[in-house]
Amino acid sequence: MTADKTGAFYLGFDLSTQQLKCLVIDQNLALIHSETIGFDKDLSHYKTTKGVYLHEDGTVECPVAMWLEAVDLVFERMSKHKHIDLSLVRAMSGSCQQHGSVYWAEAGPGLLPKLDAKQSLKQQLYPEAFSRNVAPNWQDHSTGEECQKFEESCGGAAQLAQTTGSRAHHRFTGPQIMKIAKKEPEVYRATSKVSLVSSFLASILAGEFTPLEEADACGMNLYNIDKRDYDDKLLRNVDDDTEALRSKLGGPPITSDKPAPVGILSPYFVEKYGLNPECQIFPFTGDNLATICSLPLQPNDVLVSLGTSTTILLVTDQYHPSPNYHLFIHPTIPRHYMGMICYCNGALARERIRDQLSETHDWEPFNAAVTSTTLDTDNEIACYFPLGEIVPNVPSSYRRATFAKSPDSQKVELELKDAFADVAHDAKNIVESQALSCRVRISPLLSEDCADPSVNLGDSMVHFDYDDFPLSEYKKRPRRAFFVGGASKNNAIVERFAQVLGATNGNFRLETPNSCALGGCYRAMWSHLHYEGLTNAPFDNFLNEQFRWETDVQSLGLTNDKDWQYFNNKIQALSELEKTL
Numbered sequence: 001m002t003a004d005k006t007g008a009f010y011l012g013f014d015l016s017t018q019q020l021k022c023l024v025i026d027q028n029l030a031l032i033h034s035e036t037i038g039f040d041k042d043l044s045h046y047k048t049t050k051g052v053y054l055h056e057d058g059t060v061e062c063p064v065a066m067w068l069e070a071v072d073l074v075f076e077r078m079s080k081h082k083h084i085d086l087s088l089v090r091a092m093s094g095s096c097q098q099h100g101s102v103y104w105a106e107a108g109p110g111l112l113p114k115l116d117a118k119q120s121l122k123q124q125l126y127p128e129a130f131s132r133n134v135a136p137n138w139q140d141h142s143t144g145e146e147c148q149k150f151e152e153s154c155g156g157a158a159q160l161a162q163t164t165g166s167r168a169h170h171r172f173t174g175p176q177i178m179k180i181a182k183k184e185p186e187v188y189r190a191t192s193k194v195s196l197v198s199s200f201l202a203s204i205l206a207g208e209f210t211p212l213e214e215a216d217a218c219g220m221n222l223y224n225i226d227k228r229d230y231d232d233k234l235l236r237n238v239d240d241d242t243e244a245l246r247s248k249l250g251g252p253p254i255t256s257d258k259p260a261p262v263g264i265l266s267p268y269f270v271e272k273y274g275l276n277p278e279c280q281i282f283p284f285t286g287d288n289l290a291t292i293c294s295l296p297l298q299p300n301d302v303l304v305s306l307g308t309s310t311t312i313l314l315v316t317d318q319y320h321p322s323p324n325y326h327l328f329i330h331p332t333i334p335r336h337y338m339g340m341i342c343y344c345n346g347a348l349a350r351e352r353i354r355d356q357l358s359e360t361h362d363w364e365p366f367n368a369a370v371t372s373t374t375l376d377t378d379n380e381i382a383c384y385f386p387l388g389e390i391v392p393n394v395p396s397s398y399r400r401a402t403f404a405k406s407p408d409s410q411k412v413e414l415e416l417k418d419a420f421a422d423v424a425h426d427a428k429n430i431v432e433s434q435a436l437s438c439r440v441r442i443s444p445l446l447s448e449d450c451a452d453p454s455v456n457l458g459d460s461m462v463h464f465d466y467d468d469f470p471l472s473e474y475k476k477r478p479r480r481a482f483f484v485g486g487a488s489k490n491n492a493i494v495e496r497f498a499q500v501l502g503a504t505n506g507n508f509r510l511e512t513p514n515s516c517a518l519g520g521c522y523r524a525m526w527s528h529l530h531y532e533g534l535t536n537a538p539f540d541n542f543l544n545e546q547f548r549w550e551t552d553v554q555s556l557g558l559t560n561d562k563d564w565q566y567f568n569n570k571i572q573a574l575s576e577l578e579k580t581l
C-alpha cells in the first residue's frame with residue numbers, strides 16, 4: 001500500500017464540530033488511509049458534548065486548545081502507521097466547520113514560525129497566542145440583536161442577501177465578531193487577528209498566519225460578493241474603524257483565481273512527524289464548499305443530500321441571491337458560485353408518515369405508496385412541516401389540498417383538506433412536494449440554456465419566497481443529480497426525486513461519508529499539479545477525467561421526459577398552497 005518513492009500522497013483534513021479527520025489519497029485518487037480524532041472520546045479532558053460547550057443563552061463554542069491537541073494527535077497516529085510514508089505527502093488542503101472564528105492575541109502570529117518540534121503545539125501556543133480561549137461554533141444562536149442590526153444596516157434581509165449571498169444568520173461570523181466587540185470589548189481590543197476555523201488550521205500547518213479563503217469568507221455577512229471586497233457599511237456594525245477591522249481580518253481574502261499555496265509546511269511537522277519539507281499547504285475552506293469539490297460537479301449539476309435535513313448544493317454561474325438560501329463564491333471554479341439550500345423538514349417528516357403506515361418503522365408500505373401507479377394523487381398537493389421550515393420560512397404547519405385549473409383563467413384553485421383518502425396519499429405527496437420544492441428553488445440558479453425547449457409552461461405568474469416568476473422559469477433542468485445521505489439508499493425516494501428534478505445527463509448515488517475531507521484531498525492534488533505546471537485543466541475538468549466513476553458512484557440512469565413533465569402541472573398548485581402557510 002505504500003506508494004513507491006516516485007509516488008505521491010495528498011492529505012485532506014476536515015476539522016468539523018465533533019472530530020478532526022485526515023484522509024490520505026495517492027496520485028490515482030485512491031483512498032489510502034483515514035484517521036479520526038473524536039473530540040469527546042479522544043480528548044475527553046476538554047469535557048465537550050459532541051465537540052462543543054453549550055450555554056443557556058444559546059451560546060455554543062469550542063475550545064481552541066482542543067483543536068491544537070487534535071492536530072498533533074492526528075499526525076502522531078499517522079506517523080506510526082506503517083503503510084503511510086508521510087515524506088511522500090506533496091500537498092495538503094481541507095475544510096472546517098463554517099462560520100466559527102478564532103481570536104489571535106498580539107503575540108500569536110509571531111509564535112507560529114518559531115515552533116519547536118520538541119514541544120507540543122498546545123505547550124507553545126496556548127494560551128499566549130490567543131485573545132480568547134474558545135471559538136464560536138456554527139450552532140450558536142445567541143446573536144439575534146446583532147443579526148437585526150446587520151439587516152437594518154443595509155436595508156433588510158433581501159438587500160443583505162444581495163450583497164453577501166445570505167441574509168443575516170446567528171452563526172455567521174460578522175454578527176459573532178460584533179457580539180464579541182460589544183460584550184467583550186477588552187477581548188476585542190486585545191485581538192490582533194481573527195481567523196475562520198479554515199484559515200486557523202491552514203495557519204497552524206503553514207507555520208504563519210494565513211488570510212481567510214474567499215469562498216469561506218462568504219459565510220460572514222461581511223463580504224461583498226459583487227465587489228469581491230469586505231463591505232464598509234457592514235464592517236461598521238462591528239467596528240467604526242473599518243481599516244483596523246480589515247487588518248484584524250488579515251487583509252483581502254485568498255481568491256480561487258489561480259491555485260497557489262498559502263505556504264510551505266511548517267518545519268515543526270517536518271521534524272516531528274517526518275513530513276516532506278517541500279509539502280505545499282493550499283487554502284482550506286468550509287465543509288460544504290469542500291463537499292462540492294469531492295465530486296466532479298460542473299455548472300448546473302446538483303448534489304442532493306438526503307440526510308436528517310435535506311440540503312441541496314449546486315454549482316452555478318448565476319448570481320441570483322435570495323434570503324431563503326445561501327450563495328458562496330465557488331472555492332475552485334472562477335466566476336462560479338455554490339448555491340446551498342437547507343431544508344429543516346426532510347427525513348423526520350417522512351419518518352412520521354412511514355410510522356403511520358408501519359408500526360414496525362418499516363419503509364416498505366411507504367415505498368409501495370411512493371411508487372404506486374394506481375394511487376391517484378394527480379390533483380393533490382401538500383406540505384408537511386412538523387418543524388418550522390426554513391424554505392419557505394414558515395412556522396410548523398401541515399397543509400393538504402386538491403386543486404383544479406379555473407375554467408376561465410390560467411389560475412389554479414385550491415380546496416384545502418384536513419386529510420386525503422388515506423395515509424398512503426401522504427407518503428406519495430410528501431416525497432413529491434419535497435422534491436418539487438427543490439425543483440422550484442434551484443431553477444433560478446440554473447443557466448438559461450438549461451431550459452427544455454420542448455415544453456411550454458405559459459407565462460402565468462407564480463410566487464415563491466421573496467420572488468414572483470413566470471411559470472416558464474421552471475422549464476430548466478439540471479445537468480446531473482448526485483444523491484448522498486441516509487435516504488439516498490431508498491430507491492423509491494431517490495427515483496421520485498430524480499423524476500421531479502429531471503436531470504438531463506443522469507442521476508447518480510454516492511457513498512461518501514467523508515466527502516468534505518475527500519474534497520480537500522482532491523483540491524490539494526489538483527492545486528499542486530496546477531501550481532507545478534503539471535496540468536492546466538480547470539478543477540472540474542481535472543476531476544471529471546480522474547474521477548473513479550466505476551467504484552465511487554452508482555449510475556441510476558436517465559429521467560424519463562414524461563415523468564418530469566408530469567410535475568409541471570403541480571408548480572402553480574405548490575405556489576398557491578405555500579401562500580396559505
Ligand SMILES: Nc1ncnc2c1ncn2[C@@H]1O[C@H](COP(=O)(O)OP(=O)(O)O)[C@@H](O)[C@H]1O
Nearest residue numbers: 306307308309347348351363485486487489490
Ligand atoms: N432505507 C431508508 N429509507 C428512507 N430513509 C432512510 C433510510 N435509511 C436512512 N434513512 C434516513 O436517513 C436519515 C439519516 O441520514 P444520515 O445522512 O445518516 O444523517 P445525518 O444527515 O444526520 O448525517 C434518517 O433520519 C432516515 O430517515
Ligand SMILES: O=C(CO)[C@@H](O)[C@H](O)COP(=O)(O)O
Nearest residue numbers: 016017018097098138287288
Ligand atoms: O453552518 C453550516 C453551514 O452553513 C454547517 O454545515 C457547518 O459548517 C457544519 O459543520 P460540521 O457539523 O460538519 O462540523
